[in-house]
Every structure is written in structure tokens, then in C-alpha cells.
Amino acid sequence: MNNDDRSRAEVQLDALLKRAHAALDQGDVKTGRELSHQALKAALALESKRFEAKALLCLAHCDRMLSRYRRAHRASQRAAQAFQLLGDTSGEVMALSTHAYVAVNLGRNEEAVEAALLSVRLSEFVENAEHSVLSYNALGVAYFWSRNFDKAEQALQTALQIAEQTTPKLDTFQPRINQWWNQIIRIFHERFDEGPLPSLALMRVLRESVMQGHHHNQTASLTPNVTTEAVLMFAASLDHCWHGQLEPAKAAAIKLSRWAQGYGTLTWLVALEAWIRAEIAWADQNWPVAHEQAAKMIEIAVTVEHEQLACLGHMLASQLFEAQGASARALDELRRLRQREQLIRSDCLESREHVINWQMDLRLRQRSIALLELTSRQLEKLSLEDSLTGIPNRRSFERYADDLLRLGKERGQMPCMALIDVDQFKQINDRFSHQVGDEVLKRIAKILKAHVREDDMAARLGGDEFVIVFKTADLDIAQQVCQRIGDTVRQFDWSALSPGLQSSISVGVARAEQQDTVETLTHRSDTAMYLKKKTRLNAAHTLH
Template identity: 40%
Template sequence: MFGSPLDLYSSSQQAQAALQAGDALSAQAPGDEWLLLAMEAGDQAQQAQALLHLARCDRALHRPRDARPRSELAARLFRQLGDAAGEAGALSVLAHTASLAGHHEEAIEAALLGLRLAQSRGDGVALVVALQDLGACYVWARSLEPAHDVLRQAADAANACKPRQTPLGACLWLATGELLRLAGEREQRGQLPALGALEAHLINARHLLGEVLDGAVGGVTGELAGEAQCWWTLMQTLAQIWKGASGLAQPEFQQALALLPGGDRHWLAALAAWVQAELAWSRRLWPQARRAASQLVMQADAVQHEPLAQLGELIASQIEEQQGQPQRALQRMRALREREARVRIASLDSRAEAVQWQLDARRSERDRAQLADQAQRLEKLSMEDPLTALANRRSFEAQAEAMLRAGGVVSVALIDVDHFKQVNDLHSHLVGDQVLTQIARLMRQHVREQDMAARLAGDEFVLLLRGATEEIAAQACRRLSAAVKDHDWAAISEGLAVSISIGAAQRQDGDTLQTWLARSDAAMYAAKRARHAGEALEDGEGDTPD
């Protein structure tokens, strides 16, 4: 086992610090290491925390499909551990990601449960978050009356906090819900209804945004304040367009684009495409409007935001109808119905899985423990190469980074199977897979308990040798190379012979994983060249008369 309580603590602190600093990308690698060490230690509490951390990273990086299973598993583990605060945090992510997938019933269930947990804890800030989560789920589900009630409660709860929290988020969601209501009524009636409620929400949000930007109230980080400003500006632009003031809307739209966070990888980029489509529509610039509506669908799909993608199909259909293209309009409506059908099927499958889990969770304590073990094994599979059952690249990199940070004597050895393409070409890919599997067995036989053997990709393997100098590592490599060469490969396929090239490198002060592996890679290719030169020399001697 590599990990220690200190390693576990260090990984968790590094991961959380990066995420709190707004760098979700950098928070992933230490998060993976945190989860791996927690699994090795059999610490379910730390596993749940690490899973929730990784789910939050995925959420911040707009990867809800990755965040969803992690948050769901984290919620289950927290529930088994009796950790209400942890479960509420996981349910918040689950509600968000299920909502973006269009699984609205599941999202609302998770948000309602998170709200009950927040209410039972008596935590004012947690209550605001839970109410806002539920309100957002109702908004994307187009259940706008419940959304209005819940978001009003969220605003009241924020104002009641000590110190006061900003109700800006609740107000922005109220405005978003009103935008969706107006768009829906336009589709049904053929014209926009009055904009009074939308304008009231935007005026209120502008006042609250001013407080936040001035630092007069808590509850919003600098990054979120910028996102809120962009969100408000886009909605204000859309309101101007719908009022017929497209001349005022254009400069506001440019301002919103300048504020857009994360480039194209953000849901607000999809909202911006909606505004662009409405602006072109208002000016009857049909080619631009059509392109912008298609861009809305593509942007929404890029961030896995099903409600906005469906809205894009609806708007595209309306634009085609407005320019007298009924067949194209019908095609876009068919695309919308197909999306809705796919989401319904996926949602039903998801609910069936959830019901099955609920049934399993009602079993005896022994059965529930087995279920938790199964979940742990499933998560561990993500750290394992499926063909060879060795650690995979993700697992190796997490352990190697930990070794670099810990310091001390440790060596790495990259391994490459010589002429592996010829094995596949001459003996079949099935034989090639058997060769890789057998090499993995030989690697396991020739490493110590504290060492790691991993498959990086294809015919590339690696050893991580703890406490081994480069000389000791080289000796281990020679033993492994001899074992591979002497193995009875003909038993797998007649005429088959296999050899490997290995290059070892000891960790040096100042090494990164890249520089460390580069030295090992150079040593491996030097060994490969030396072997090939020796083989060529032997062939030449064999051809020379005595």
C-alpha cells in the first residue's frame, strides 16, 4: 500500500484548495489521488468526500454526465454514514446535473430531499442554497408557479441570514423562469405577452448586482459575481429585443459577450446564442437567425444542457415558420420530439435504477455493507486496466505524483513490447491480447508488494519501484526482461517470440512527472537500440563463413 493518513490529508487539502480558488481543472488530479488513497484505506467517509469533490469539479467544468454518477454515489455513502451535511451537498450536485439532463422528476426529488436536510440542520446559508437548487430545477422543468414560490422563499431566507446573504441568485432564476414562460406563451399564442414581470425581476436583480459588485453583501465570490453580471446583461438584452429596442440591445449584447466566462464551455454561451437568434429574428435577418438557433442547440449540447438544447430546436422551428418554411419548421419540431423521447427513456431507466437501489437499501445491515463494497469495487474499476487487471494510466499518474511530492528514493521503469505490431499482424489481435495479459502476470510476479505495475496504453507498461535506486531498478528490469524472453510463448502461438525493452530512471530533485518519465523513456529507447544493434551484429556474424 502506498498511502498514509498524511498522504490522504495532503491530497484532500490540495484538491479542495484548488477548487476553492476556482481552478476545477487543477483540482481533479489531487481529487483522483484523494479518492484512490481513501479506497486503499477503506475509509468510506473520505471516499464520499472525494467523490463529492470530483463531482463538483465536473459540475464546474460543465460535465454533468460525469458529475451525476459521482454525486449519486456520494449521496448514498453519506446517507449510510449518517452525514446529513455531506448528503445535502451531494444532492445539490445531483439535482443540478439531473436537471440539465432533462430528468426533471429525479432532479426535483433530489432537491426536495436536500431541502429537508437543510431545514433539519438549521443552517441558514445551506437553506438558501437548497431553496435555490429546488427553484432552478423547477425553472428548467417549466414548473414556473412552484419555481416562483420557492425562489421567493430563497430570497427571504437570504435576507434573513446573519450576516445577510445576497438574494441575487434567486432573483436571476426568477427572471430566467419568466423568460422561459414568455417564450412558451409566444409559441402557443403566436405573440409575446406583456413583459412587466420580467422587467421587475431585472430591475431588482440590477440593484442586487450593484450591491454585490460594491462588496456590500456576502454570498457571492468574484468569479460568480462576473457570471451573474453576464447572466443579467444577457437577459436584459433579450428584454430590450422583445420590447422592440434592438438598437439598444446590440451594445448590451456586445457587453455581455465580453463578460462571458469560460468561452464556449459555459451554459451562458448557449444563452448568448439564444439572444443572438432573437436579435436576428427581430431584424428579420433569417439566415443569421437560423444559424444562431442552430448554434444554441450546439452550445447547449457542448455543455450537456438538455433544456436549452430543446429550447433551441423550438426557436429554430419558429424561425423557419416565420420565414415561410413549413417543411423545415416541421423537421425542427420532429428533432425536438425525438430529443424529448430520448430523455424520457433515459429518465425512466434512471428511475428504475434508483428504485432498485432503494429496494436494496432496505435489506439487512449485512446486505447494505455488501452493496457499499460493490460500489467501491465499481469505482475501483475506473483505476484498473480492463484487459490486464493492472493499474491504469490514471491510477499510475496519481501514485507517481504522490511519490514526487513525498520525495525519497523511488524509480520508474517504462516498458515497451518489441515489435508488438508484428505480433498482431502475424499471429492475430487475440494472440496480442494474450501476450499483454501474460506480460502483466510476469510483472506482478517480479514486483514487491509496495511496488506498482501499470499499463499505460497499448503495449506500453510501467513500474513504480518504491525505495529503489536506479541501479536496483535496473536489476529488477533485467530479471523481468529475462523472464519475458524465457517464457514459453510458443504455447500461445507457434513460432511466437516476445521480448521487451525497459528503461529505468530514479526520481531527482525538481522532477515533474513529465521530466521523470522522459528520462525513463530515453533509457528505454537506448536499450531498444542496443538490442537491435546486437541482433543485427549476431545476424551478420551468422552470415559470415567460418
């Protein structure tokens, strides 16, 4: 596939993912998932890691909304890994936040907190307030499901502060609704530990704050969010129920039931409905219905893989038995809770093993990439370096000279070039051996390198031919430098290499002109060098 075909394919992939996100915004999660899956298959076929990561993240969002938490866990983890390998910190922050939400629903609290904390730290490098709000919000959720309610409140308060201090202000609805969730879960556990319900004042204040934000969002958007509407109906019903207002609680539960069917598949929202119906039946002291709904809550939560709600269901069932004075059955329910928590811990350990394996794989990949980069640099160096003398080769010279000519024409400061040929080099090889000839070339290369400045280049063209490119020197200065080089070569103690050995060079210098190319400038320098060589040989013959 050529570059144009690949670019067109990437444009189509981008459009496909935009359609997937648009479907999610409209509440059509199943269509969003189908489009995301198509995008993933296309990205894999194209071998585009960037679009693979984006498609995986979109799939994770879809599966999370559909309460397919194990699938979402795998997708969000793969997305975070892919973004990390790509060096896309922004994408990694979003993937880690999603991973935190999913992991905590699966009961993997430590993993969720770890992912959210990493997302928070990485968001500091992105300098995007929305990412920071998203990360702190995820951290708050991970903390309150882990029963660390004070830390959850701190994280959510930080999310609110960042959102409100940003210009323009960011939407604070999600942190506020999670503040309310934090308080609900706190009250539930306090009731479980101590018996009676604690004060509900803060819960009501937080709910009113959430409803104000919801009213604002409804005004701004024509598309209701299924999850949001269902959760708010649950909030209203629970608030009324715990305040002893059963008729309004039942009316809100009916509305919740309608919204819970919104995705056309079984989700955690149906488990919420069973929870509130169990609470209402408890308040009515309708024990058969209360136990039935608590059992339904557990069953649905297990089916949709929401382990946190399953555990709350066992706790609720135990409280119901305790309220009836059935202590033995209450203890049986707590044993089931411990068994479920043990299964979650075992599952979490297996998950952590996968993470460690991935981390090791990542380290091996990074090490492999580093080695490849080192090898690539070494190969690049070798491709630009003469293997015998260690100075730049013809390819390096042509690249450098071409750049200098282009810059020189732009700035009106043309370079000079000197072509150098070793005199009677064939006779040196024939008389003293090729090994000695190689040593001569090495010594001449060192002399050339010692006489040029940092911005100039001495290179070997091949055989016994060398070249010097002077970046800014005038023709007279270049000729003077070449004269000193010629004198140094001639005065060198060549007999130390081999008795009777002598060597000299011929040099031709030319200054670049506006119409010159590397080839034409090299040719003019070469012509000047041969003219000097011919003049010197003729003078030598005349003397003899």
C-alpha cells in the same frame, strides 16, 4: 497504516480539497477539477468514505461548471449515496441540491424535483439556514425547467425569506437570479404557445433586482464569476432585444461572447450566446443568421449535454419558420423536438433503473450492516458471558471491577469483593459425573444472581470459582449477604439432581482500599476465602 499515518493522510486530503475549492472560487475550474480528482484517488487509496464523498461532491461542482453534466450527474449521485451511508445529512443535502441542478440540465425533470424535494426535507434536520436556502433554490430551478412556474416562484420566495430572516442575513443573489430565469422561461413558452410576447414588466423588475445584488457582490469580491457575468450579459441583451432596443442588445451580446470563453472550453454559455444572437437576428428579420444561430444553439447544447437549451433551440427554430410562414418546416422542427424529448425520456428511464438498483444495493448494505451489528453485539455478549452458567465471565468481571475501583477512588466509596469456591467439587465430578457437576455450577450461579442487586455483579471466574462485586455495600452487609448465599446453597435440595448429592461453598470477603488493583483485591478476597475454608475443615476434623 497506523492511526498517526492515517491522521496525517487525512490532513493532507483536507488541505487538497480546500485548494480545490479555492481554485473554484477564483474561477480556475480546470485546476479545481484536477485537485478534486487527486483527492478522490487519495481517498480511495486510504479507503476513507468521508473524503471520498467530499471529493466526489467537489468534482460534481467542477463538472457542472464545465458543462460536463453526465459526469457531474454520476459524481453528485455517488456523493449523495456516500453521504447517506455515512449518516452525514449536511453533506447529503449539498450533494442532492447539486444533483438536482445537474439532473434538470440533462432534462431529467422528475429526478431533479425528487432530489431537490429530498434535499429540502433533509435540510430541516440540519438546522442550517444556508442549507435550506440552497435546497429551496435548487427546487425552484427544478420546477421552472419543468415548466411549473408558479411552484418555482414559491420555492424561490421561500429561499429568499429564509435568507432575509437569518441573522446575519444571507446572500439572496442566487434565488433572485433564478426568479429572473423563471420569468424568462415562462415568457419564452408563452410566446411559443400564443405568438406575441407577453408583458415584460416583471422581467425588467426582476433584472433590476438582480443587478442590485450583483453590484453588492462585486463590491464584496474582487474575483468576477464567469458564469454570473455571462448570464447577466445574456439578461441585458435579451431584455434590450425583447424591448426592441437592438443596438444595446448587440453590445451586450458582444460582452457575453467574451465571458462565454472564460472557462477555456465549450460550455452552455456559448449556447446562450447563440440563443441571443438568434433573437437579435429575428428582430432584425435576418432569417439566415437567425436560423444559423438557432441551429448552433441546438448543436452546442447537445454537445455540452444541456438538454433543456437543446429543446428551447428546437422551439425557437420552429418559431422562426412560423414567423416566415413556413408552417411545414416549423412542423418538421417540432417533430425533431418530440424525438429529442423521447430520447430524454428513454435516458431518464435508464437513469431511474440505476437509482432503483442503487436503492436495492443500499438496502442490502443496510441489512448487512444491521446483521453485522447484531452479530457484533452477540459476539460481544458471548465474549463477556460464561457459556455454561450464563452469568458474566472473568473478562466481564475484570472490566467491571476495574471501573468500580476507579470510580470508588474518585468518590471515596470503595466496593467489596467476595471470592466463592465450591467445596470438594472434584469429588462431586468423580462420584456423580461431570454432567451433574455442571448442573451444580449452574444452580449456584442462579443462587448468586438471585441474591445480588442490580448494580452488583456475580460472575464465574472459571472451574468452580465464582466472584461477587458489591458496588456500594459495607463489609458487614457484604458478609451478611454472603452468609445468606452460603445457607441457601447448603439448604438446597441437591438430591433432586442426584441421590446422595450435597454441596456447599466457601466465601471470603474483602473491602477495597485506595491502593488496591483488581488483582490485589482479588488476592485478598481469595486469601480470606481459603482461611475460612481451612478453619471449617479443621473444625470438621476436630469433631470427628
